[in-house]
Amino acid sequence: MNKTLTINKYLPVVLLYFFFNGFLLPQGLLYTSLLAPFFLFWNFTGRTLKTLVLFLALAAPFVVVHLINGVEVEYYLRSFALTVTIVIFLLAFHRFLYECSTLRSFYKTLLIINIFLVAIALVALKFPDWTNRFWYTNAITSGVTTTRLKMLTYEPSYYSTLFVPIAAYYYLKLLVMKLPNPIIVAILLTVPLLLSLSFGVIIGLALSIVLTLIYGTRHFFLNKNLPIYILVGTFAVLLLLALAFLFFPNNVFVVRLSHVLGGSDTSFKGRTFDSFYLAGEIARKKSIWFGCGLGQTKVIGLDIFKVFYNFKYFTIDSVGIPNAVGDTLATLGILGLVIRFSLQIYFFFKSRVFRNYYRLSLFLFAFIYQFQGSFITNTAEYVIWVMAFSPGIFKEFDRRNFNRRNINPTLSPQNGL
Secondary structure, eight states: OOOOOOOOHHHHHHHHIIITTTTTOTTTHHHHHHHHHHHHTTOOHHHHHHHHHHHHHHHHHHHHHHHEEEEEEOHHHHHHHHHHHHHHHHHHHHHHHHHOOOHHHHHHHHHHHHHHHHHHHHTTTTTTHHHHHHHEEEEETTTTTEEEEEETTTOOOHHHHHHHHHHHHHHHHHHHOOOHHHHHHHHHHHHHHHHOOOHHHHHHHHHHHHHHHHHHHHHTTTOOOOHHHHHHHHHHHHHHHHHHHHOTSSSHHHHHHHHHHHTTOOHHHHHHHHHHHHHHHHTTOTTTTTTTTTHHHHHHHHHHHHHHHHHHTGGGGGOOOOHHHHHHHHHHHHHHHHHHHHHHHHHHHHHHHGGGGHHHHHHHHHHTTTSSSOOOOOOOHHHHHHHHHHSSGGGGBBBBHHHHHHHHHOOOOGGGG
């Protein structure tokens, strides 16, 4: 019998988004933004038009206030146009989630391709001309400079954020469902995250998984001696940490963790406490209620950063608020923060996130991570929010399915790798 080789029509876009979205482009510019007219044409419906109008109506008061207070027009228009393209892409992505019936297959494909690229990245370490394509070298904490995996993106934490939906999906399956080759899958998930050294993403993902397991305890651990599992698991983690501190005191993980626990980690402090203070100072330069405006944080923040850090070599390109909540405060002020959290709460209950354990884990990650990482125009973060607020995806994680089974879900075609 002759079989025709067919390629899923969505696969090229999925591969573009995950692996090549910013490849060879200036930092901050993505192919999904350049392709916004295509996405708008593909997804042009009455609902899409209504959403765009609502977005522009919501943005209008901010635009008016920002223009009255004064902005660098070039930066403002460029950032506003970028924001609109992100909204268009997210609307198209929302439609994709409901039309595509092969999300699990895409996850498997991305996981396998990703590990092959990780292998290539490791080889590239031996060739200086190629190292910068896959790796990012910076001071990860006080006195420690290291090389981190960024793959073909512009920054390690962005790469690891892209990886979160896949990691959360398979980690949950490993923990609460039967999955073939669990050790191999765990390696495929964990190695890229560890190589990225994105502690904010790793900690946020770990907390989201733990909180999801606690929320679903009566489903996931029914008829099991849960206290013993918790005790043994806690002891194992503490033992591993103790051994790491004892035998590998100079390892980058140990050094970074000790600095965080001791309060001397400059990166963690810069992404949290410093960011909120600097964001407030930048917003006050224009309006604490409406912020300084899109694209203005770098312009206004340059002198503030130089004074705060007592470092005169900052440039506009190196200035930025490295967490989404702080960036929102600086850009859109207190009202922007109110809108941000109001939308999160509204869609959490409207889409009943708590009825699906996978979507709940994504919501928890995004909610936690926004306080210690990301930025206001981070497409990868918004993709996670959209998935969290999309009922109907990955129904094997629906609470009602666990209620029906009253046991850990067994392996089925839908629940395989």
